[in-house]
Amino acid sequence: MGNCCKPSHTLPPMSVPPSHQTPGQGLAAAEVRKPWRAWWRRQAPHRQDRFAALAPLVAVVLFLAAIASSFLYLRLEEIDREQEAVKRDVEYAQQQIRLRLLERQEQLMRVARDAANEEIDVEEFVSRAQSLISQYPELQAVSWIDERRRIKTSYAAPSLHTPLMRMVDDVLRPGETETNFSLARDLHQPVYGQPLGTAGDPTPLLQLHIPLTDRGRFAGVVLAEYGTDALLRHGVPAEVLNKYAVALVASDGRMLAGTVMPPSTSGSRLLPWSSQAEPYEIPVSPVGNGLVLRAQAYRTSQGVVGSGLFWLVGALSVLTAWMLIGSWSHTRKRQQAQQALMAETNFRRAMENSMLTGMRAMDLQGRITYVNAAFCQMTGWSEGELVGRTAPFPYWPEEDLEYLIARLEDELNGRSTPSGFQLRIKRRDGSIFDARLYISPLIDAVGKQTGWMASITDITEPNRIREQLSASYERFTTVLEALDAAVSVAPLGSPELLFANKLYRQWFGSQTHGHESLVARAGMPSMPPNDEHLDDVDAYAGLPTDSLTTSDAESAEIHVAELGKWLEVRARYLSWVDGRLVQMVIATDITPRRLAEEQAAHHAERAQTSSRLITMGEMASSVAHELNQPLAAITNYCNGMVSRLNGNGIAHEDLLAALEKTSRQAQRAGQIIHRIQSFVKRSEPKRSLSNVQDIVQESVELAGIELRRRNVRLSHYVAARLPPLMVDPILIEQVLVNLLRNAAEAIDSAQRPPQRRNIELRVLPRQEADVPGIEFAVTDTGTGLAPEVMEHLFEAFFSTKAHGMGIGLNLCRSIVESHMGRMQAENIYNGSECMGCRFSFWIPLAKAANALPNPANAAKTPGVPA
Missing domain, CATH: 3.30.565.10 (Histidine kinase-like ATPase, C-terminal domain)
Incomplete structure (x- = not known):
């Protein structure tokens, strides 16, 4: 392994003919071999076997890396040259389209100027539009539109799609056309619109709005519509169309005209070994980013991946590496699989034992096949005492046997509800607790149902809390009903009465008219303004802007003639239980106090x-x-x-x-x-x-x-x-x-x-x-x-x-x-x-x-x- 990693001048001495070795070279080689030999002898036999198996593999990998690097370098050079050529030709094509659009824009501006100065009438306008459309095939339609967006006249090419033709006295369709019309009116400059049409429309059009100005006053626009396909065919030089797949693309990525190369089968176009060149895009001036010219060179070479030598070298290297590491990795994979299986088993067992929810599995005949530790802790029965048991189970209370047997029949027949049901469970010591049982089918690895899985949750504490909340609500309602003040709660902007106590019902009934009457007489805001024409007005203007819990309550003293009483009305805003903003009104009878105050005065x-x-x-x-x-x-x-x-x-x-x-x-x-x-x-x-x-x-x-x-x-x-x-x-x-x-x-x-x-x-x-x-x-x-x-x-x-x-x-x-x-x-x-x-x-x-x-x-x- 050490020799394959050293430069070529460190090869063993026998690789150099003895006649060409000098005394100095022999001594240097001997000094290099001694440390390597000492290190090799210090290694254990299994490590020597591992290094011996890895050395050929490393050599093959290095050889493959060298070949791949060479192919990669050559491919990158080729891609750079192709991209430069595409960029140069696309910019040339964009200039040709730009000049063509500017020439048409100048001609249309002259027509617009004559129309604004009333030098031409409708018939003359149609004549000139017909001349322009017949002379320049990319022009599809020219329309004269007044300041009210009504079409005075329009002329379209015979080849234009019928639904896209504009009729006299029609109004511009809403959407992008109306937006470009408003922009041309505000800027008093020609405005190019986004290309219209959908993906299924065969004739997407590019719009040009030229404003008509009569002595500084906006008098409408001249709307010219270009066919993107004709603009591409007549604006892009033929030599560019022959070399590249050229297309006009809208701002949303939708292709308007041209051809697109099919996606590369060799992977991403950004990868150097791809045989398909990277496309180049450039906005079409003066339209801007709304119209993009995209070009992509046709496939001219097979690329690195298509080279037979590359595949030959790669196949030989992979085959060699595979044969070398096949036997070495087989044993290691078996050991890893065994360790992973043990770790997964231990993890699942620990997870099941740490769960607070009891799990119980039964087969299709109603026999218990599995219980987890939480289920055993809930019932007090061990796993050995429960597994294999059939109904009636030992954790069923005797007084609930009929009910539980009926629910078990529903469970085995698949009639259980997803929301589960509540039952009582008896512990081994005889104590009872409330639980909720959820049933789901037990499916094996091949998709076959083998039984039913039940999860059991102790709901004794939630039931106790629910009972306390219910009692608290009853106490709260009793206190409010016994108050000497009328209490009502109603949401803002709604006739619904959310709450009313007994005194309020005695005075005003169960409707909201009493609540609204009290708020109106006290001069307090009860509803947010709902003026649809005021788009910039906050719907909750006038309501408190600070936190509802800290906002001060409003109060006022009013006289209710129908009751013959003086009432002190207090109101404040609350967040209701469903999140709505509501207003609570408390009306207290202060008639005796007012009489006392009058006497005191x-x-x-x-x-x-x-x-x-x-x-x-x-x-x-x-x-x-x-x-x-x-x-x-x-x-x-x-x-x-x-x-x-x-x-x-x-x-x-x-x-x-x-x-x-x-x-x-x-x-x-x-x-x-x-x-x-x-x-x-x-x-x-x-x-x-x-x-x-x-x-x-x-x-x-x-x-x-x-x-x-x-x-x-x-x-x-x-x-x-x-x-x-x-x-x-x-x-x-x-x-x-x-x-x-x-x-x-x-x-x-x-x-x-x-x-x-x-x-x-x-x-x-x-x-x-x-x-x-x-x-x-x-x-x-x-x-x-x-x-x-x-x-x-x-x-x-x-x-x-x-x-x-x-x-x-x-x-x-x-x-x-x-x-x-x-x-x-x-x-x-x-x-x-x-x-x-x-x-x-x-x-x-x-x-x-x-x-x-x-x-x-x-x-x-x-x-x-x-």
Whole structure:
């Protein structure tokens, strides 16, 4: 083996004649032989036999490889030359077809230009089309089509297939022709269409759409249709057609015209020993990839495989190798087959023993012939105790013998169902478990049925789970039926009602009209839009885009007149058990709550009126002092006029002046009384667009009485051009008056000196959370609020005054929040010293308030209707 793998100069010395050997060559050969001999003697006898058998085989394989390499090299050279020739000739043929198509395109474009400019009529168009078709055989038909895809005129060659002819006033057939028509209209350029026709159509056509443009306006197309077979015969030179199998192929691989070489019998064309040349393809310009020119050289040689010498050498080499390894491989194959059989047997036995499904085989007479380990573990009986037994079997319960014997008869007669059947099996210890049995025929290696095979699965646990699920469903249904709310589930876009509990059925019956009515009245989407003309609109627009398990439920309160009830409707989307998107609606009767809220609002309104009366009561002395001044002035004016009239010492002009002053003082007193009366009188809350300046002015005049009594100065600033507010002005005045009085009382109780007895009222525009509104801020110079007081400041019945009722600030905050506003209080510090307190509330503008969500306690807010 070693000698056949060495180069030729390492052959044994006896291969060289002794007369030609030099002393140096003999010594080198002897040195080479010694290591090989030593290695050969170290090998065991069986390894020497193996090497001796392999050495001739390796020599034959190397010889065959050398011959095959030579043939392969020569064949590759020949294939390269043939491919270059095919490529060169096909490109030449493609240029000829391209020039021919461009010439026809230029001629047709001139016809199209004349037709667009109305230089030719229909008859002239037909005449010119006839001339072109008779002169150029590849042209099969020329048609004039207007912008509405209607055929004005058309001329076709007599040889054209009748179904492909176009009739006047017909409309273009839909599909590829209509697409190319639209493309030519949009591009205003000639467009070649995909070749029409099917595999069975003898005349597939290539289309050319030339647009007609009348002063920039699209006026139709001139449709020229080429016969692909004529285009191939007249466009490809004859010398190319004689040397190659030339064909025109569509983009989908369908052959349109030409000839195709039969498939090579020597294997793939890519193999070098194939005698059939590789085809060459090139797109036909200007058509593009829609039309491909394919050419393949005819068979000119037998190839490597067709060479007799190749087959002779190959046959001798294979015969020699086969004879050498025949006896060597025979024994080895027997050993391998035996080992494979043992491994397969052990694998199948292990697989059967590891299965959890019990297997049992019976012959045609009903005798058990096989059971696996899982079956024995299920029943507790061993294989020896079961194999060979006939019915009744020991694992059959005595009370089920009749049923099991009947099923066994069905099994032996082939009447068992593929879905199997359920039965009970008794273990050896007497316990019972549920099982499911599947029967199938047992077919041997020759296709003959020898018995029946049964697979048994323990279904005790699945049955227990099924019973638990059934009980759980009953509990779930019982809970839903006992709910005090109507629950319904319906799919989107379908009139089907998937679920409805008892209360829903009592209110609305078993139809979906109640579900749809609740959703519609609550203003919630119940069905996706189904506008067929809106192709770009998502069919589920408006539905939640987040996960259904995290999407918030929608809720609304509606009044159902037919039931005479107020219902709180909540809805959310769910994925039903069958994968459909459904909407669940829960309607709860809230009529008692609404009645309670209305009563609470009524009591709150009365509390507001009472609060204003209390405020006026606390300001009684100040009001009396305020009224005393104009009344005293009136008295003085009247006494003075009486005295001067008695003494005849008053002129007519002085008397008029005194009477005018008396009238102004009386008007002043009347205004004070009217303002107090408007403030304390009871009325229904009424919101309207109110001027901020007027609200502040009224509040300042009302609170000014108390402020002057306590010797407190008030400075107020209202920003210019403030927009109106949608509020109840009396309620806002009540809030301002309470805050100004509290500020005056804080300053009075702090016993500030005259220079620090100041209150500042500022009204400015301010945005909160990007919502425009107006802020009212009252700042005093008192001692501020303690932290423990700040925590409970707005709570009901909490007051820091000795005789306070604790409802003023609570009512103020309720009024502000009913107007969608916010109220807060904070101390003002100068370093560590508290310089006073600042109360502020913010009211959104009218448009912003409408956009804000209605708070949950709006119905409970005093003075605000639910």
